[in-house]
Amino acid sequence: MPDSARPAGLSRELIALRVAQELREGMVVNLGIGLPTLVSNFLPPGEEVIFQGENGVLGYTGISEEEFDPDVINAGGQPITLGPGASFFDSAVSFAMIRGGHIDVAVLGGLEVSEKGDLANWYLPERGGGSIGGAMDLACGAERLIIAMSHTNREDGPRIRKECEFPLTAPGVVDLIVTDLAVIDVEPEGLLLREVAPGVSPEDVQARTEPRLRLSPDLREMQL
Amino acid sequence: MPDSARPAGLSRELIALRVAQELREGMVVNLGIGLPTLVSNFLPPGEEVIFQGENGVLGYTGISEEEFDPDVINAGGQPITLGPGASFFDSAVSFAMIRGGHIDVAVLGGLEVSEKGDLANWYLPERGGGSIGGAMDLACGAERLIIAMSHTNREDGPRIRKECEFPLTAPGVVDLIVTDLAVIDVEPEGLLLREVAPGVSPEDVQARTEPRLRLSPDLREMQL
Amino acid sequence: MIDKIVETPDEALRDVQDGATIMFGGFVSAGTPSNLILALQRRGTKRITGIANNIGLGDKLDVLCEKRQLAKFIATFAIRASGGRQSMFEELYRRGEVELELVPQGTFVERIRSGGAGLGGVLTRTGLGTMVEDGKQTVSVEGTEYLLEKPLHADFAFIKAWKADRMGNLVYRRAGRNFNPIMATAADIVIAEVEQVVDVEELDPERIGTPGVYVDRVVQCEPVAVRWDA
Amino acid sequence: MIDKIVETPDEALRDVQDGATIMFGGFVSAGTPSNLILALQRRGTKRITGIANNIGLGDKLDVLCEKRQLAKFIATFAIRASGGRQSMFEELYRRGEVELELVPQGTFVERIRSGGAGLGGVLTRTGLGTMVEDGKQTVSVEGTEYLLEKPLHADFAFIKAWKADRMGNLVYRRAGRNFNPIMATAADIVIAEVEQVVDVEELDPERIGTPGVYVDRVVQCEPVAVRWDA
Numbered sequence: 001m002p003d004s005a006r007p008a009g010l011s012r013e014l015i016a017l018r019v020a021q022e023l024r025e026g027m028v029v030n031l032g033i034g035l036p037t038l039v040s041n042f043l044p045p046g047e048e049v050i051f052q053g054e055n056g057v058l059g060y061t062g063i064s065e066e067e068f069d070p071d072v073i074n075a076g077g078q079p080i081t082l083g084p085g086a087s088f089f090d091s092a093v094s095f096a097m098i099r100g101g102h103i104d105v106a107v108l109g110g111l112e113v114s115e116k117g118d119l120a121n122w123y124l125p126e127r128g129g130g131s132i133g134g135a136m137d138l139a140c141g142a143e144r145l146i147i148a149m150s151h152t153n154r155e156d157g158p159r160i161r162k163e164c165e166f167p168l169t170a171p172g173v174v175d176l177i178v179t180d181l182a183v184i185d186v187e188p189e190g191l192l193l194r195e196v197a198p199g200v201s202p203e204d205v206q207a208r209t210e211p212r213l214r215l216s217p218d219l220r221e222m223q224l
Numbered sequence: 225m226p227d228s229a230r231p232a233g234l235s236r237e238l239i240a241l242r243v244a245q246e247l248r249e250g251m252v253v254n255l256g257i258g259l260p261t262l263v264s265n266f267l268p269p270g271e272e273v274i275f276q277g278e279n280g281v282l283g284y285t286g287i288s289e290e291e292f293d294p295d296v297i298n299a300g301g302q303p304i305t306l307g308p309g310a311s312f313f314d315s316a317v318s319f320a321m322i323r324g325g326h327i328d329v330a331v332l333g334g335l336e337v338s339e340k341g342d343l344a345n346w347y348l349p350e351r352g353g354g355s356i357g358g359a360m361d362l363a364c365g366a367e368r369l370i371i372a373m374s375h376t377n378r379e380d381g382p383r384i385r386k387e388c389e390f391p392l393t394a395p396g397v398v399d400l401i402v403t404d405l406a407v408i409d410v411e412p413e414g415l416l417l418r419e420v421a422p423g424v425s426p427e428d429v430q431a432r433t434e435p436r437l438r439l440s441p442d443l444r445e446m447q448l
Numbered sequence: 449m450i451d452k453i454v455e456t457p458d459e460a461l462r463d464v465q466d467g468a469t470i471m472f473g474g475f476v477s478a479g480t481p482s483n484l485i486l487a488l489q490r491r492g493t494k495r496i497t498g499i500a501n502n503i504g505l506g507d508k509l510d511v512l513c514e515k516r517q518l519a520k521f522i523a524t525f526a527i528r529a530s531g532g533r534q535s536m537f538e539e540l541y542r543r544g545e546v547e548l549e550l551v552p553q554g555t556f557v558e559r560i561r562s563g564g565a566g567l568g569g570v571l572t573r574t575g576l577g578t579m580v581e582d583g584k585q586t587v588s589v590e591g592t593e594y595l596l597e598k599p600l601h602a603d604f605a606f607i608k609a610w611k612a613d614r615m616g617n618l619v620y621r622r623a624g625r626n627f628n629p630i631m632a633t634a635a636d637i638v639i640a641e642v643e644q645v646v647d648v649e650e651l652d653p654e655r656i657g658t659p660g661v662y663v664d665r666v667v668q669c670e671p672v673a674v675r676w677d678a
Numbered sequence: 679m680i681d682k683i684v685e686t687p688d689e690a691l692r693d694v695q696d697g698a699t700i701m702f703g704g705f706v707s708a709g710t711p712s713n714l715i716l717a718l719q720r721r722g723t724k725r726i727t728g729i730a731n732n733i734g735l736g737d738k739l740d741v742l743c744e745k746r747q748l749a750k751f752i753a754t755f756a757i758r759a760s761g762g763r764q765s766m767f768e769e770l771y772r773r774g775e776v777e778l779e780l781v782p783q784g785t786f787v788e789r790i791r792s793g794g795a796g797l798g799g800v801l802t803r804t805g806l807g808t809m810v811e812d813g814k815q816t817v818s819v820e821g822t823e824y825l826l827e828k829p830l831h832a833d834f835a836f837i838k839a840w841k842a843d844r845m846g847n848l849v850y851r852r853a854g855r856n857f858n859p860i861m862a863t864a865a866d867i868v869i870a871e872v873e874q875v876v877d878v879e880e881l882d883p884e885r886i887g888t889p890g891v892y893v894d895r896v897v898q899c900e901p902v903a904v905r906w907d908a
């Protein structure tokens with residue numbers, strides 16, 4: 001357990017906003033269920049990022065407030081709005097797209113990430129079971145994998161660990177971790193702390209991270 | 225070489241007519257390039273047999289005499305007419321249909337058929353090469369395989385042999401052979417002569433067939 | 449004349465026997481054959497092996513747990529983080545009364561496609577280095593290791609489409625496709641629930657998502673209302 | 679704003695280098711990117727490995743033999759019974775000036791799909807007991823033997839569609855689909871020749887055959903007339 005009080009850290013919305021800064025026009029992006037879903041709300045207006053739902057839709061723009069259409073949903077079952085150039089296809093086509101390396105960025109939630117980039121996010125220990133959904137395919141197939149999660153678990157223990165304790169989603173797949181406290185690159189040499197949340201020190205982050213973090217020469221406060 | 229003059233045998237059209245008698249309403253049928261293409265001309269009017277072209281079309285009814293549309297062709301490159309309920313799809317879908325056992329009958333041409341039902345029909349010895357096309361997939365995938373061919377080759381030698389001499393299309397796949405001289409079942413016990421062409425005797429057929437033919441108890445003249 | 453239309457969901461299920469393996473199309477609210485699922489509940493068929501993307505809280509398939517109709521389920525979503533609530537399926541699973549095989553979704557659909565396309569299985573990297581690889585064969589192709597995942601095939605597929613004609617041609621609507629067109633290829637008997645039956649000339653050949661050759665029975669039903677509450 | 683439209687076929691081929699592996703969509707007259715093939719002929723690129731369903735008599739691809747641009751070809755149709763006539767390809771093949779790999783058509787498309795979908799290959803019964811199995815690995819799945827056929831991937835795919843928008847979404851017409859949508863998934867750079875470029879709002883999301891994410895460049899061309907003479 002860390003020896004100092006936990007700093008406040010970012011809201012879920014601000015984590016999503018920080019993740020959105022990683023996206024560029026023309027990228028094909030899959031947003032996982034939960035926090036990642038919020039990312040689509042924080043794109044600069046007019047920037048054409050193409051969101052894929054693994055249930056068979058490409059080119060949705062966000063969550064819809066309109067009347068519910070059961071056939072127009074994302075992979076979280078949420079109603080969505082469609083952008084120009086949207087298309088629909090079956091699940092075989094959808095996962096051929098995912099596994100074939102045609103998704104530029106996947107943003108998934110995480111339970112644990114190891115310093116080697118192993119991801120654990122499908123098994124819910126408190127329920128003695130879980131759901132895999134598209135997570136293993138996205139983790140293996142996306143060109144770049146961003147994990148958006150709270151830096152610590154409910155007991156304030158570290159989610160970023162030397163080894164994952166929970167069953168893996170995939171080994172060695174995570175490229176970037178964005179939490180309420182920090183932005184961390186997963187590099188072959190280990191974890192690199194690139195940014196800290198406003199009001200959070202590198203020591204605060206290290207205290208809540210099991211493996212040793214290297215500090216980026218360009219370490220800075222997140223620009224939100 | 226047989227010791228008697230070759231009987232006239234059926235025309236290509238009559239072979240096609242005899243093959244057409246094997247088809248029933250609701251069957252999904254793929255007709256190979258060449259003689260088999262003619263089969264669609266000899267269906268009873270109104271009988272809904274569904275013809276598949278492995279290039280990605282289902283529900284065509286015959287060869288079109290209209291102005292040529294380069295996108296409305298069968299696998300032989302011929303212009304086709306479409307029936308009610310026709311549909312188009314890509315080649316991956318088309319061969320999933322063929323390999324998955326969803327084609328009830330394939331009618332292919334043959335160079336040689338063995339008494340075990342081996343088929344050779346892709347390699348052209350006189351050209352030192354050939355084309356496989358969809359033949360191997362159709363031979364392996366169709367529920368029932370009918371070979372429509374001339375009973376003998378250009379030198380009046382038998383095409384129905386103990387073993388194929390030419391490179392195989394697939395081993396043990398032929399169910400029925402329809403030639404200008406006879407209709408022959410391929411059974412686990414060997415070849416069964418079921419029908420002879422008008423004016424052709426069982427002896428004529430045997431003289432032009434390498435393996436021994438068993439005679440069906442119901443052996444009869446073809447009804448054309 | 450080919451005519452695959454049957455009058456009621458119950459009639460469409462006439463030969464579904466105890467012990468049957470059944471695929472169910474649908475992804476949460478989209479393209480789920482709810483009327484066929486409810487007919488299966490009424491029929492009371494037992495010891496079913498079910499194959500569907502999701503079963504659990506809010507899913508129509510959960511009704512098959514009321515009278516313990518399921519022996520086994522193959523799914524990608526089953527036990528979900530959903531606060532204190534748990535589905536009937538989760539309850540039965542916890543008590544060991546139903547077996548669960550959890551499959552990555554891409555592997556799930558590709559195994560079904562493989563079953564429908566006469567292929568020997570799927571060679572995939574998904575699942576390597578995880579619990580999913582336990583007990584499975586790997587195959588090395590040009591120095592890279594792949595997991596061999598076996599084909600899935602079923603006695604029945606229950607699917608949902610938007611429109612159909614008498615020949616069984618199906619047109620899907622938007623994200624209602626999902627697993628439906630693939631499952632339609634991988635079962636001995638395919639039963640489609642549709643919102644509209646139209647004349648055979650009315651369907652655009654370019655828009656047919658499942659050719660009628662895959663479909664055995666079509667039944668027109670009022671869609672069962674589905675609501676989304678996350 | 680995403681905009682994948684380029685002005686001419688020649689500009690679309692700007693980075694096609696000697697030694698490139700190129701897939702060509704099309705099935706005889708349907709969906710063949712003839713304008714891109716003619717631009718490739720003009721460009722004079724050498725030592726190409728070509729991948730297409732058919733090359734030979736009457737095929738546009740045969741023009742690549744005029745100046746010996748091909749080193750190798752992977753096809754399902756190449757040497758055809760066609761009376762005394764022979765294609766330029768057949769002539770070069772006979773002289774040993776081009777290598778030919780002949781593949782069953784279902785294996786051909788499935789190998790390309792496999793390359794585009796990140797799979798390790800195809801397990802198929804097609805080709806077993808024939809010359810096609812020579813030198814290939816077999817895999818046994820539940821007592822049945824399958825041939826392992828390896829994925830195909832290319833540097834470029836030249837494809838043909840009917841309509842496109844600036845985002846690269848493609849709509850095919852009738853049997854013009856064939857290998858085009860699959861090849862679009864399996865190459866580093868995908869160039870589409872289309873008959874019409876339309877506004878992005880004009881394409882029906884239900885009719886898009888290749889989503890724009892697969893397509894790098896779109897060029898609008900007058901279709902080259904193709905005639906059928908069997």
